[in-house]
């Protein structure tokens with residue numbers, strides 16, 4: 001696909017030139033306004049069943065740091081909430097800022113968090129491949145978890161301690177045996193709305209499930225995310241990987257539902 005990034009020339013405000021869907025009717029992220037969300041008492045709780053042995057590797061794709069999972073069966077799935085069937089865990093990744101004033105993609109009444117974790121799942125019941133699902137209106141379900149400044153998160157260090165291995169774009173390292181269930185907050189109350197990928201190709205294929213309770217990340221842990229690079233080892237200019245977030249997009253009449261009052 002076409003080169004895109006988060007800089008002045010190739011950043012979110014320019015993406016529409018190569019990806020016209022950027023100006024579509026169900027784009028993400030959005031600003032969530034809790035008072036305007038519709039409480040839906042019929043929404044079942046989210047059910048998360050992740051197997052301990054499906055994580056594969058951690059990598060730097062030049063846009064974020066990504067942990068990928070084996071997804072040839074239903075060992076690690078999310079279901080319930082707004083989802084009609086089980087969706088398979090494919091990967092998780094993060095978005096963050098350069099300083100602590102912003103970094104998350106979704107905002108809550110205009111409040112930004114220092115980072116946002118995305119757990120990406122695909123509908124393997126209806127689609128044969130991830131790529132097919134990624135382009136289908138009910139193909140993906142992304143669980144969004146806000147990360148706020150605080151004392152270090154018990155298990156996040158497993159990830160931040162591995163980031164030195166994937167400093168450069170294109171680097172990959174073994175990362176087996178990691179179960180992201182340990183990253184979830186204690187309360188799984190959520191907002192949900194129909195949206196899109198927040199990076200190109202910006203497919204309008206995501207059922208977003210955004211948890212209301214953030215997890216905590218320490219200064220030291222954030223510093224390790226910020227030592228990652230957008231650039232590959234052989235590139236001259238070394239650009240720090242930070243501010244890899246898209247700002248909120250127009251709601252365009254969509255309803256955000258809440259699983260809680």
Ligand SMILES: CCN[C@H]1CN(CCOCC)S(=O)(=O)c2sc(S(N)(=O)=O)cc21
Pocket residue numbers: 061063064091118120130131134140142196197198199200201206
């Ligand atoms: C840098 C590219 N990021 C993409 C890569 N994928 C999509 C394209 O795949 C086609 C085979 S993805 O479905 O893994 C995905 S989810 C999110 S987000 N931030 O909305 O959770 C972005 C992306």
Ligand SMILES: [Zn+2]
Pocket residue numbers: 093094095118198
């Ligand atoms: Zn994301």
